[in-house]
Amino acid sequence: MPENTRARTVHPIVNRATLPxxxxxxxxxxxxxxxxxxxxxxxxxxxxxxLRDTGLGxxxxxxxxxxxxxxxxxxxxxxxxxxxxxxxxxxxxxxxxQFPPGTRLWKEFAVDGKPVETRYxxxxxxxxxxxxxxxxxxxxxxxxxxxxxxASALGxxxxxxxxxxxxxxxxxxxxxxxxxxxxxxxxxxxxxxxHGQLPxxxxxxxxxxxxxxxxxxxPPALLATPPRIAADTPVERAALGYLHANCGHCHxxxxxxxxxxxTLAQSVAAPVASRDAALASLLGAPSxxxxxxxxxxxxxxxPGQPDSSVLTLRMQSRxxxxxxxxxxxxxPDTEGSALVHRWIQHDLAxxxxxxxxxx
Amino acid sequence: xxxxxxxxxxxxxxxxxxxxxxxxxxxxxxxxxxxxxxxATAATxxxxxxxxxxxxxxxxxxxxxxGANGPEPDLxxxxxxxxxxxxxxPAPVLPEGPWIASVGATMTAWSGPWGVSYTANLTPDxxxxxxxxxxxxxxxxxxxxxxxGRGRALLPPMPIPxxxxxxxxxxxxxxxxxxxxxxxxxxxxxxxxxxxxxxxx
Numbered sequence: 001m002p003e004n005t006r007a008r009t010v011h012p013i014v015n016r017a018t019l020p021x022x023x024x025x026x027x028x029x030x031x032x033x034x035x036x037x038x039x040x041x042x043x044x045x046x047x048x049x050x051l052r053d054t055g056l057g058x059x060x061x062x063x064x065x066x067x068x069x070x071x072x073x074x075x076x077x078x079x080x081x082x083x084x085x086x087x088x089x090x091x092x093x094x095x096x097x098q099f100p101p102g103t104r105l106w107k108e109f110a111v112d113g114k115p116v117e118t119r120y121x122x123x124x125x126x127x128x129x130x131x132x133x134x135x136x137x138x139x140x141x142x143x144x145x146x147x148x149x150x151a152s153a154l155g156x157x158x159x160x161x162x163x164x165x166x167x168x169x170x171x172x173x174x175x176x177x178x179x180x181x182x183x184x185x186x187x188x189x190x191x192x193x194x195h196g197q198l199p200x201x202x203x204x205x206x207x208x209x210x211x212x213x214x215x216x217x218x219p220p221a222l223l224a225t226p227p228r229i230a231a232d233t234p235v236e237r238a239a240l241g242y243l244h245a246n247c248g249h250c251h252x253x254x255x256x257x258x259x260x261x262x263t264l265a266q267s268v269a270a271p272v273a274s275r276d277a278a279l280a281s282l283l284g285a286p287s288x289x290x291x292x293x294x295x296x297x298x299x300x301x302x303p304g305q306p307d308s309s310v311l312t313l314r315m316q317s318r319x320x321x322x323x324x325x326x327x328x329x330x331x332p333d334t335e336g337s338a339l340v341h342r343w344i345q346h347d348l349a350x351x352x353x354x355x356x357x358x359x
Numbered sequence: 360x361x362x363x364x365x366x367x368x369x370x371x372x373x374x375x376x377x378x379x380x381x382x383x384x385x386x387x388x389x390x391x392x393x394x395x396x397x398x399a400t401a402a403t404x405x406x407x408x409x410x411x412x413x414x415x416x417x418x419x420x421x422x423x424x425x426g427a428n429g430p431e432p433d434l435x436x437x438x439x440x441x442x443x444x445x446x447x448x449p450a451p452v453l454p455e456g457p458w459i460a461s462v463g464a465t466m467t468a469w470s471g472p473w474g475v476s477y478t479a480n481l482t483p484d485x486x487x488x489x490x491x492x493x494x495x496x497x498x499x500x501x502x503x504x505x506x507x508g509r510g511r512a513l514l515p516p517m518p519i520p521x522x523x524x525x526x527x528x529x530x531x532x533x534x535x536x537x538x539x540x541x542x543x544x545x546x547x548x549x550x551x552x553x554x555x556x557x558x559x560x
Contacts, residue, residue: 164502168509250509258507259491288486290549321474321550326510 047132051118051143054134055082056106062204066184068245069195071333073158075109075116081180081204083214092217094182094227095267096174096254101125105177116153117160118143121176129176131166157330165327173265174254182206182218182268183244188226192238194336219269227268230275232347239343240266240278242336246325253277260288262300282311283348289314291322304349306341315340399535407536410529411438419478419516422465430464439488439543441467441477450475460516469516475551476514484542489534497534498527514550 048054055061061082069077083089084102091097103123109116115136122130134143135153150162170176178184185206190196199205209215210223229244231237248265250258262281267274282301287310290298294308302308314324316332323329411417417432422442424433436442442465450470451461460471467478480488489497492507499508504519506512513519525533 164505164508168499168503168505172509256495258509259493259496290546292549292551319552321511321514321552326505 047120047122047130047145049145051120051134054106054120054122055104056080056118058082060085061106063200063202064180064185064205065197065199065203066179066245067186067189067196068184068193068241069197070178070245071195071329071336072109073329073331075111076113077110078108078200079179080106088213089180089209089215090217091182091215092219094219094222094269095265097177097181097215099123099175099177101127103177105180107179111154111158115140115143116158117146119161119166121166121170129170131163131170133160133166135160159328159330161328168327169249169325172250172254172256172258173248173252174256178245178249182222182227183229183241183266185209186227186268188228190228190238190241192234192339194238194242194333194339222268228271229266230271235339235343236347239340239347240264240275242339243278246333246336250325251281261285301344301348304345306344309344312337312341312344399538403532403535404539405536406529407532407534407539410525410533411536414522415518416481416533419466419469420481422467424465436543436545438481438537438540439484439545440480440547441465443487443546443548447475471515472553473514473550474553476516477547477550478517480543480545480547481537482540482543482545483538484544487544487546488542489537490542492534494531494534497537498530501525501530 061080063078063080065079082104084100087100087102089097089099089103101123102125103121105121106118108118117133117135119133120131122132124130133146135146135151136143146160148163150165151160152158153160170178175181185204187205187207189199204212204214206215206218206226207223210218229237229240231240243264244266247262251260251262252265253263254265262285263274263277264281265274266278283299283303285300287298287300289310290296291310291313294310294313298308298310300309301311306312311324314322315337317323318330318332320326417438420438420440421432421434422436422439422445423430425431441463445463445465445468447463447468453459453461460469462469469476469478482488483490485491496507500506500513501519501522502508504513504517504523
């Protein structure tokens with residue numbers, strides 16, 4: 001498989017755990033690494049200068065794949081989670097998981113089969129979340145800490161985010177971890193999700209994490225029935241999932257949200273209510289942003305008319321003063337836009353389908 | 360076999376774990392924002408007013424009108440940005456050379472290599488001003504030079520490199536003052552990109 005080949009050839013760090021080390025030696029090495037990882041929590045210090053020093057390769061690092069992905073200009077992404085030994089995630093609020101201090105997450109971005117950067121989030125002992133990103137060298141043998149102000153890669157085609165940029169999205173949600181949650185790791189994946197992929201071998205999902213005792217307190221109903229978005233149609237489910245993953249981190253109901261009446265984050269505790277809130281904030285809602293050419297009071301979503309909807313207009317634009325999301329992408333997401341376009345045009349069309357269908 | 364070095368590292372780890380455990384016990388709830396904004400007391404608002412009036416904010420955010428003694432700030436529109444009703448004609452095209460920008464007579468519309476920008480409504484109007492903003496949003500905007508700290512970049516002539524130097528307490532005071540002034544309903548137009556108008560379809 002090309003995926004595995006790439007993993008073997010360019011990711012010695014990730015695959016250190018698979019090297020044929022003698023087991024006791026591996027355990028000692030893992031214990032030392034875990035100690036080193038814990039020790040660095042003691043202070044809110046600058047992140048380590050090399051990715052290899054962040055612990056990506058330690059025992060217990062778990063790959064995962066959210067069912068609804070953030071569009072990153074087509075980059076191929078891989079993600080990992082690590083929890084300190086003996087610690088677990090408190091999921092008693094299933095929409096805002098509480099991660100223990102020491103939690104670490106990585107997301108690798110690869111373009112044309114080569115890793116470009118690996119982003120890193122760590123919850124410090126103080127409870128503060130720290131962000132960093134590591135830029136890979138040309139032969140994929142080492143990744144070094146990017147400047148806090150960000151950087152440019154691939155000859156300007158690729159923007160490595162600044163730490164403020166990290167904070168912009170991750171600091172606007174109820175919890176800064178966006179891809180590890182009940183909806184994103186639901187074992188029942190949305191077959192129509194834009195850019196949806198089957199989980200990779202070894203990926204953990206909601207059930208795995210609960211079974212291993214790494215997620216505790218999750219309401220039992222969410223184990224009995226896998227979390228899913230409430231929607232009238234399969235296309236609507238996928239469209240709301242897309243908006244959840246690409247917009248919901250800023251446009252949500254938490255105290256950290258952007259101060260607009262726009263709620264696109266979906267709840268697993270109250271799926272119907274969150275779906276209704278999303279529709280209410282989209283349909284027929286006047287847009288604060290008024291682009292030239294759409295008249296005096298354009299709507300965020302004009303049912304049946306995607307071309308008159310500010311939502312699709314801004315999704316399709318990459319003009320820096322117009323585009324949504326405002327950062328992290330320079331290329332419109334054709335597949336994601338087509339999905340939302342289809343939803344607005346067909347599923348939300350005021351005529352036949354659903355409004356008159358139910359008495 | 361464990362080397363002296365390894366054993367030393369393990370001891371250090373044990374100590375580190377103890378420190379870690381002590382710190383973990385005092386972990387604040389998730390999502391805690393940085394420092395909590397200062398409570399808006401009369402003194403805070405007064406400090407904010409002082410900072411706003413000495414830092415040139417009104418120069419561009421309050422439209423200038425012609426009065427009996429010449430141009431003066433239109434205090435009925437204090438800090439409400441470019442007037443919604445003032446439609447600007449296309450900006451003059453400057454010849455090649457060291458002149459780089461043009462400004463409207465209100466001082467609220469600016470044209471330059473970045474396109475045309477209009478100064479923002481800083482009053483607490485809920486729909487068109489900062490009425491729904493929090494102190495955190497305001498701080499984030501000034502710190503990052505991005506709208507709400509997350510959106511599009513703020514445009515010239517907003518002096519972000521200057522105002523970035525305010526302390527958090529200064530910014531909270533400025534925000535408290537801005538929330539205390541009369542709300543003016545005034546929807547400032549979106550900026551215009553350089554060259555052709557922004558294509559919308």
